[in-house]
Amino acid sequence: MKRVSFLGLGVMGYPMAGHLAANGYAVTVYNRTPEKARRWTQDYAGEVAETPDAAVDNADFVFMCLGDDPDVETVLTHAAGALPRSAIVVDHTTASPSLARRLHDELSELGVGFVDAPVSGGEAGAKNGKLSIMCGGDGAHVELARPVMEAYGARIVHVGPPGHGQLTKAVNQICIAGILQGLSEGVHFATRAGLDIDKVLEAISGGAAQSWQMENRARTMADDEFEFGFAVDWMRKDLRIALTEARENGARLPVTALVDQFYADVQAMDGGRWDTSALVRRLSDSD
């Protein structure tokens, strides 16, 4: 059985590494806060490493799910010397396409594969093993990693060369920004108009206005519930990546840029940890 390492036991990584252990892989975990890694070994069968290089020593596959570009760079800098030749690093962090391309090239010189593989599906998808995984990198590396990722991925797509996984995640977040602002304005308008939100959703959720966000967030938005889900702070990080890339490739993202600023408003309301659907609270704030 393949030896795998998992670096980063956050909200997503913790259950993802758990699925690998549950599927019989010999898992070594590393987390910056070691208490969390030790807690993980109480929930699952596996070993704790105290440092990134100790974690990846002897690994066939190294999975990472970290916060942002600097976290990925720091961990890989510490681990690179210990990576076995022909190991494959799969980065589930949502990070910059440019970083993904650079890491792919640098690791390639060490004989190590690199796949940028951000995920979608949130905490629920990580827990029930139903994540969508968008993979950029060499096809051979993606296919080698695919059966392992199937422990937590329901839809694993090789979208293109290095960086294309991150670019695809950017498309995902751009679409969500527009959807959530539109849904926020719809729910806000419905409230102001005195509509019965349940009746409204019953009437429109089967048609051209339908979205995953409407199905999963409209009700909680109407109830002013935001202490769950995907945090505004993380969304701003993802939108920064999308807007930075757009500055380079010339794409025009007027509403994405505007919604990013609306999220800055939400952060100013002390809402950085609220779910991204909290855009509606920004609208209703004066009510």
Place this chain on the structure above:
Amino acid sequence: MKRVSFLGLGVMGYPMAGHLAANGYAVTVYNRTPEKARRWTQDYAGEVAETPDAAVDNADFVFMCLGDDPDVETVLTHAAGALPRSAIVVDHTTASPSLARRLHDELSELGVGFVDAPVSGGEAGAKNGKLSIMCGGDGAHVELARPVMEAYGARIVHVGPPGHGQLTKAVNQICIAGILQGLSEGVHFATRAGLDIDKVLEAISGGAAQSWQMENRARTMADDEFEFGFAVDWMRKDLRIALTEARENGARLPVTALVDQFYADVQAMDGGRWDTSALVRRLSDSD
């Protein structure tokens, strides 16, 4: 069997009236352009009336599917004197909530029921009889009209008192404005980034960015196809209704207002008849 009239044989009304005829109702149709009404009687069993008042004479139910507020007012002004007491008028036009409330009150004094019942589902939904219908009005009137509307409605919801059907349709269009602009920016970004759009859609269409619009429009947007669907000119009319109502109820609709202006840009590109997904062509126009 009930006698029904259908006023307005446009892209939506033509097949809707056809479903009534196919379901065995004695249908009398009226259209401002009489050639179209005569053509309808070649496709379906039914009669043509030359004027609105001749069309509604003896009707149990009067269905309307017209363009805008003035059309509804003009037709009903011509027909009101001929409406039988206890007839029920069901207006499928997307029109103003304020007009719906006024017509409900005025017809009520004549002993005639009025239900504002805008639809969603587009030309395809009208043709295959799978429309969503959002009904505002008196519950008794909605329930009397429901079995008749089932000829073309898959989801018929009584959302509230007079005007609430139109307000619900406004929520629908507000949500769509945000979704379509987000999707446009996503497709535009993907094109600029050199992504394989089919791979991108395969990777993200099962997750939090999913929408009816993504499933039904992302591919045609990437292919620059807009000679079909729901026209920008009609969307601007619907957004005018939503923005006017928001001015009165105090709702804040920043992105809806911005997208309405983007649609003005599309009209300036001679795109008034293009599908609403043509927002992406506005972004790529300089490419």
